[in-house]
Each structure stands twice: as structure tokens, then as C-alpha cells.
Amino acid sequence: MSAPDRWFVVSARVPSRDLLPLVAEGLLVLGGASVLEQGDSVSTFLPPPADPEAFAREAREQLAQMLPDGVPLEIEWRWHPNEDWAATWKQGLQPRRITERLVVKPTWTSWDAEPHQIVLDIDPQMAFGTGEHATTRGCLRLLDGVLRSGDRVLDVGSGSAILAIAAARLGAGEVIAVEYDPDANLNARENLEHNCVHDNVRVIEAMADAELLSTLGPFDVVLANILSSIIRPLLPAFHQAVRGAAEGRLIVSGILRSEHPDVVRDALAAGFRVERVDEEEEWCSALLVPAR
Numbered sequence: 001m002s003a004p005d006r007w008f009v010v011s012a013r014v015p016s017r018d019l020l021p022l023v024a025e026g027l028l029v030l031g032g033a034s035v036l037e038q039g040d041s042v043s044t045f046l047p048p049p050a051d052p053e054a055f056a057r058e059a060r061e062q063l064a065q066m067l068p069d070g071v072p073l074e075i076e077w078r079w080h081p082n083e084d085w086a087a088t089w090k091q092g093l094q095p096r097r098i099t100e101r102l103v104v105k106p107t108w109t110s111w112d113a114e115p116h117q118i119v120l121d122i123d124p125q126m127a128f129g130t131g132e133h134a135t136t137r138g139c140l141r142l143l144d145g146v147l148r149s150g151d152r153v154l155d156v157g158s159g160s161a162i163l164a165i166a167a168a169r170l171g172a173g174e175v176i177a178v179e180y181d182p183d184a185n186l187n188a189r190e191n192l193e194h195n196c197v198h199d200n201v202r203v204i205e206a207m208a209d210a211e212l213l214s215t216l217g218p219f220d221v222v223l224a225n226i227l228s229s230i231i232r233p234l235l236p237a238f239h240q241a242v243r244g245a246a247e248g249r250l251i252v253s254g255i256l257r258s259e260h261p262d263v264v265r266d267a268l269a270a271g272f273r274v275e276r277v278d279e280e281e282e283w284c285s286a287l288l289v290p291a292r
Contacts, residue, residue, distance in 0.1 A: 006079045008048045010059055013041040013074040018256070018282035019067060021133055022227075026063040045080065052077055068258075098137050099144045102166065107194055118169045121194045122162050123187070135253040138278040138285025139163055139225045142251045145276075146287060147172060147221060154178065154219045154241065156208045156234075157226035161188035161201065167221065168197040175201040176216060178208045210237035218244030225253040225285075228263050235270035243271070243290050253285035260284045 010030070012023045017040055024035040024042045032044025049055040060075040067073060095105040105111045107123040143163065147153070149171035155164040158177035167175050175197075179185050185205050192198040206212055213234070219241050224231055231252050242248025250272065255263050257279070263286070264274060272288040279285075 004047050004082060006048065006081055007045040008052060008055070009043055009045055009078050009080045010056065011041050011043040011076045011078075012059075012063055013076075014067065015040070015072055016282065018134070019071065021135070021254075022066050023063055023073075026066045027059075030059055030062065041074075048079075096137070098140045102140055102144050104136075104140070104162065118166075120162060120165055120169065122160055122165070122191055123194065134280040134283040135225050135255075135285060136162060138280055138283060139223060139251055139253045140166055141278050142276065142285055142287045143167060143221070143223065144170065146249050146251075149173075151220035152218075152245075153221045153223065154213075154216060156222065156224040157230070158188060158203070159184050159225075161191050161203070163223045163225060164188075164201045165191060165195045165197055167223070168200040169195065172200070172221070176219075177201055177203045178206055178212065178216075179203065180205065180207045208234070210234070210240075213237040213241045217241035218248070220245045220248060222248075222250045224251070228255045228259045231255070232263060232266045235266050235272070238288075239271045239290060248290055249275075250288040251285065252288065253283070255284045255286070257282050257284055260286075 010027065014023055020037060020042050027035050027042060027044040031046050036043045056075055056077045060073060064073050093106045095103060095109050095111045097103050101117050103111055103117055103119045105119050105121055107121050111119055113119045143166055147167055147170045150173040153167040153172045153175045155175065155177045158164050158179040161177050164175045164177040177188060179188065182205060185203050188203055192201050222238050222241050238250050242250055267288050271291055273291045274286055275289045276287040277284055
């Protein structure tokens, strides 16, 4: 299908940058191929709808459902001439040093790596999976501190596969990445090739649930950088998945500070104890281990 003469650009603005990942996810659900983050707003480019005003109203309703109650949401739309808008989006993404040895680098940028550094080359095809968000960085910091050579690792909601790739590059023996979005999985497989770990990471296109976790497990490490509303009901299944390992570890993220107490309560009830918490901006990532 040829590109339209002009693009329909939908922009959403929220009062906190920490809520932008939720808004961006919603824009992608609406049909955006990628998102562009600018200040406190995020935009996506779409083919022209039949009724722009009606589309914008529907977009606002759907995005509002993804945000906490009472959060102000502004929606604007405009026309944009057809051009290489993907190149414009990429200009804002640069390499990031996450830990002493982990660096995340978009494929179109360069980094003069030190001998001890592990450089992850990621082409996200969207705003996430590049280390641009605090939840990704929190997971990577915790993973760098606990992964052991030969570990069997599961990445739930793998997206661009950045965490799965990091696990493989850090020495995991086997990595399974579970993601239900087919477009994300196409992107993930490209990233596996970029990082030469396509033989170490297996991508499964499915929705992660208790049955799938039971079938695939046990694991030494489970990673879940997803919404807390998805993490909480899966905690018992996560416990089963890591309980069989000698020293099973679960790393969870996508948790707002305000949600952290509820997640901890449910984690304790599921049989975990909190080993470590990584906090950045309004987000929490946590390392959980089975209580012995």
C-alpha cells in the first residue's frame, strides 16, 4: 500500500512524563506504527481517517481508559505532509550507558565501547525498548546484578526483546521471549540478528498466562517489564516458574510508586520476598525471590 499524501497526526499530552508510556501504548493500539515523544506529549502518524474529529474523540476515550482515574488528558490532531517522519523520530534517540558494562544503542548511532562493555544494538520501531524509559533501565540494572552464566531466562512481554538480548549477552544459557504482538516480534527478531543472539533466544508469539508459564518452566530468572495490572495476577504463576530453580529470581517493572505497596503485598502473598528495589522517576523495578 502506497503512503498517503498527508499523515493524520494525533498528539496526547498528560501532566507527568511518567505516564507517557501508557499513552504511547494506547496510540500504537490505535494503529500508529511508532510514536514520537516531545516534552510532556507523545504523537503518532496515522493514515487519514474518514472522520478526523470522530477519530480524535474515540482516541481520547480509549486513552483515558488506560490512565489512572482523574488524570487530565489533552488530545490534538493535525495534518502533516508525507515525508520521512521515521527519520525525524529517530533523531531524538541516542546511546545510553545503563550500568558500568551495559550500554543500549540505537542501531543508527555509534558508541566507542570500552573493553568490558556490552553494547546492545536495538532498533525499536517505536519509543520503547531502547533504554529511553525508566522501567527498561531499572530492569537492566537489576538483571546486570543477578544474572549468572548458564541461567535459563524467560522475558514476559518482550517487545523489542531488549531484556532478552541483554540476558543472552550477559551469559544466559537459554532465553525465551514471550510476546503476543506480531509486529513487535518481527522487530524483536531483527534485533536478535543485530546482536548475534538469534540462536540463543527463542521468540514465542503468545499471551503469557499461568498455563504457558507452567509449560515452559522452570526458569532461573523471569523478567516482566509490563503493567502492574498484568503482573499482579501472574505473581503465583511466576512463583511456580522460579520456585523449581536452585536460586530463582523474578524481576518486575512497569510499577508506579503509588502502585508499589499493592504489588509488594501481592508478591508476599504469592510466596516471594523483596530482595531489592530500583527506583527512578515515578517508577519502581523490583527483584523478588521465593521465600524459603
